[in-house]
Structures are given as structure tokens and as C-alpha cells.
Amino acid sequence: MNLNEAASLLAMSKERVLLAIEEGIETPKTKTRVRLRTVPLQHGHDIAQEDLDAFIRVFESEKPGRHPPVAVRRTLLIEARYKCAICRENGPIEFHHVIEWTTVSHHDPQHMLAVCSNCHARITRFGEPDVLAQRQIKKNLQERQAASEPTPEFVDPAPPLPSPAPTPPQESDFADSFAVTCPTTNAPTAPPVAKTPASAEQSLLARSFEQTMRQILAQEITYAGPSSPELEWVGALLFGAYPRNDADCVLLLRTARAIFQIQRITRPDAAWTDWAYTSRIIEATANVLAELDYNLDTLNGTAEKALRIARERRYLQFKDEDEWRPGMASGTGWVEYAALSLIGEKLLKKTDAQGAHSHGG
Incomplete structure (x- = not known):
């Protein structure tokens, strides 16, 4: 994936992802500087999902429940269509556990929401929306996603490519x-x-x-x-x-x-x-x-x-x-x-x- 995609999944700015690649970012407790591994390209970076997950796991080990893996993040983002599940605004997305982390102790996208930082703060500080409302929001998202999934009307068997190759002329480019x-x-x-x-x-x-x-x-x-x-x-x-x-x-x-x-x-x-x-x-x-x-x-x-x-x-x-x-x-x-x-x-x-x-x- 490229820098923009990694930034979206990490809920970081592109500049901060570059900082993580070039200098590293300190973890919140031990202050260990962690760098994000990439494959350098001439005009950018190619970031493997495995390397992004390894980067996330370091922060998750210090603050369990705060940093879900890439697959969970992507599932929640797709479900919410890359917007806040509550206010439907664009912006940096965070990942909220509808059920308390201490109860489940793992990242289950069935009990999580993709929300913006403002809505996440409202939930944490004021309980708005409450748990029942959050579950209804989750149900609405899942029903909308199920209703929008197309049903194929015929099956493509994907036959092997045939090769009756016409010979291109030699005097000009093919x-x-x-x-x-x-x-x-x-x-x-x-x-x-x-x-x-x-x-x-x-x-x-x-x-x-x-x-x-x-x-x-x-x-x-x-x-x-x-x-x-x-x-x-x-x-x-x-x-x-x-x-x-x-x-x-x-x-x-x-x-x-x-x-x-x-x-x-x-x-x-x-x-x-x-x-x-x-x-x-x-x-x-x-x-x-x-x-x-x-x-x-x-x-x-x-x-x-x-x-x-x-x-x-x-x-x-x-x-x-x-x-x-x-x-x-x-x-x-x-x-x-x-x-x-x-x-x-x-x-x-x-x-x-x-x-x-x-x-x-």
C-alpha cells in the first residue's frame, strides 16, 4: 500500500507516517522509538500489510485495546464507508469498542465502530450515544451494507487464456x-x-x-x-x-x-x-x-x-x-x-x- 492508504488505516497524517518511516515514533509508556518498515520506491514507499500490523502490535502491547490490527480497521472503514459511523463526517477515524475491552479482550469488528475523534470523545466523556444507541447504529450499518451487496446473475468460469498469436510486423512497433x-x-x-x-x-x-x-x-x-x-x-x-x-x-x-x-x-x-x-x-x-x-x-x-x-x-x-x-x-x-x-x-x-x-x- 502507499503512504496515503497507510495514513488512512493508521488514522495519522501522511507527514506523521513519513516520520514513522524515517525516524520512528515513540511508544507511550516505554518511549521506545519504533520505525515502520517499508520498501523504498523512486517516488515513495510500498508498505506491506504485515509490516503495518507489526508496527501496530508494538503500540497495542503497551495500551491493549487501543490499536486494532489492519484487517479489523479495514472491515470497520468499509462498513462505515470511510466516514464516522455516528455523525457521517469525513476526517481521521478512530476505532471504538461498543462492548468494554475488559469484557472481550480482543478486537471483534462485530462489536466495534469506526468513529471520528469528536464522537469518540463524546462517547468516552459523556456517554453520547449510549450503548443501546451504538448497537442500533451498528445494526443500521450492517443492514445497509448487506442491502448494497450485488448478487451476480451468472458465473464466470475464468477459462485459460487462448493463444492463437498473430505475428506482428517486424518493421514497426507492435x-x-x-x-x-x-x-x-x-x-x-x-x-x-x-x-x-x-x-x-x-x-x-x-x-x-x-x-x-x-x-x-x-x-x-x-x-x-x-x-x-x-x-x-x-x-x-x-x-x-x-x-x-x-x-x-x-x-x-x-x-x-x-x-x-x-x-x-x-x-x-x-x-x-x-x-x-x-x-x-x-x-x-x-x-x-x-x-x-x-x-x-x-x-x-x-x-x-x-x-x-x-x-x-x-x-x-x-x-x-x-x-x-x-x-x-x-x-x-x-x-x-x-x-x-x-x-x-x-x-x-x-x-x-x-x-x-x-x-x-
Whole structure:
């Protein structure tokens, strides 16, 4: 996880997490300075959940009941949708035991709430809200979460990736051998795919992505380059060399997400020019999302933000996941944001090139 994610789970500022990494933080009783272990990256840190838990356990040993493990924190945050369970305000979140710690002596998320510091202080000092009200708040959160969980309407068996690989031409880059044509209302379209409710689609894509990541990582593929036969087949499928049906669309979406995730992990600081092939894959994925009946108005509404991100960064670093998180709330995910950002980046480069040409003339 990155610094922002660790800060959210620890209920600390990003600056304090950096202090914990670089200098360490003193424990409250023994004043032992404890450092948070990370894997340094060129422009940040990668923090494993195991290391975050080890850091938390040191403080928990001195003040039992105050510092739940990461899994418990994440469960409570998801349940409360990263807001205070009581007042629903954003802000640093703390973790409160509805049942006294001395009674249970362990962190049970079934009897805990994610609350802001103000509400936590009100509970501790004034008993507001009381225990019965806290239990009702917990019940309401759990019922809302259960009601919002989608029910998949069909099962994806996650078949192995086929590999009838078309041979790319040698005289040009493999990515450039594909002609990308965005579909228009007058252009011929691929055969219609089966439509499913949005909740079922999103559930399917999430499950498919997880399955593919397991499959690819199990095969020890550390870098998905254009030489991979599976990727050549998917590229041809994306750009219309083969007819598409609903199963093909699910397969290519799953593969495109896996390609993007692997490159984001293995090459987090790559400039845009190193992403030529992947940008084509993800850009075409956005078109396939339209075939799957995603909300085009929502996608178009994110284009302006995507272009602004591209302009600010000048090249894309796919590690600050907070940039993509707002899309989840509006029904679009980080792959869609990535596709739109890559399109925006290409527009920016084209504009810059035209400006340089006009100044040179």
C-alpha cells in the first residue's frame, strides 16, 4: 500500500507516517522509538500489510485495546464507508469498542465502530450515544451494507487464456501495428453483447480481475510485454481482428486489467512513452466498457478531470490511487480513469508538438 492508504488505516497524517518511516515514533509508556518498515520506491514507499500490523502490535502491547490490527480497521472503514459511523463526517477515524475491552479482550469488528475523534470523545466523556444507541447504529450499518451487496446473475468460469498469436510486423512497433478507431454512431459496431444489470457487471469484473491476477502471478509473469502470445491474441481481439461475444469481452477486460495492474506494480515510475502498448489495450478497454452498457455520461464527465491530471503530471505515475478513488462512487473504476487519462495524455502531447512546430516555424 502507499503512504496515503497507510495514513488512512493508521488514522495519522501522511507527514506523521513519513516520520514513522524515517525516524520512528515513540511508544507511550516505554518511549521506545519504533520505525515502520517499508520498501523504498523512486517516488515513495510500498508498505506491506504485515509490516503495518507489526508496527501496530508494538503500540497495542503497551495500551491493549487501543490499536486494532489492519484487517479489523479495514472491515470497520468499509462498513462505515470511510466516514464516522455516528455523525457521517469525513476526517481521521478512530476505532471504538461498543462492548468494554475488559469484557472481550480482543478486537471483534462485530462489536466495534469506526468513529471520528469528536464522537469518540463524546462517547468516552459523556456517554453520547449510549450503548443501546451504538448497537442500533451498528445494526443500521450492517443492514445497509448487506442491502448494497450485488448478487451476480451468472458465473464466470475464468477459462485459460487462448493463444492463437498473430505475428506482428517486424518493421514497426507492435502497438503501432493496430489502427485504433473509436466507434461512432454511424460506424459499424461489433456484434451486440449480452446486457446485464450494472451491479452484476461490476461484481463480475471484480471477480474476474481477481481470478486473472492469481492465474498470471502463479505463472510467474513479472512483466507483461508485447512479446507474450496471450497479449498478442488479446490485442487482436480488442481491435476487431476476431468477432467478439460476451465471453470474449469478459476475457479481454480481465486481461487488460491484469496487464495494467502488473505494470503498475513492476514499473510504477515508467514515463508515458514506456506505456505505448498498454495504453492501446486500456484505451480499447474503455470502448468495450461502452459495449457492456456502462454509463457513458459518467465516463464523459470524468474526461475533463483525467486530462487535468495528465496536464499536471506531464507523464503518468500509476501509484497514487487516491486520484482514481472518486470514480468508484460514481460507478466507474480505476481502469476507466486510466484509459481516459491516457487519452488525455496523448492529446496533451499532440498539443505540445503542434505548439513547438508553430514556434519553430
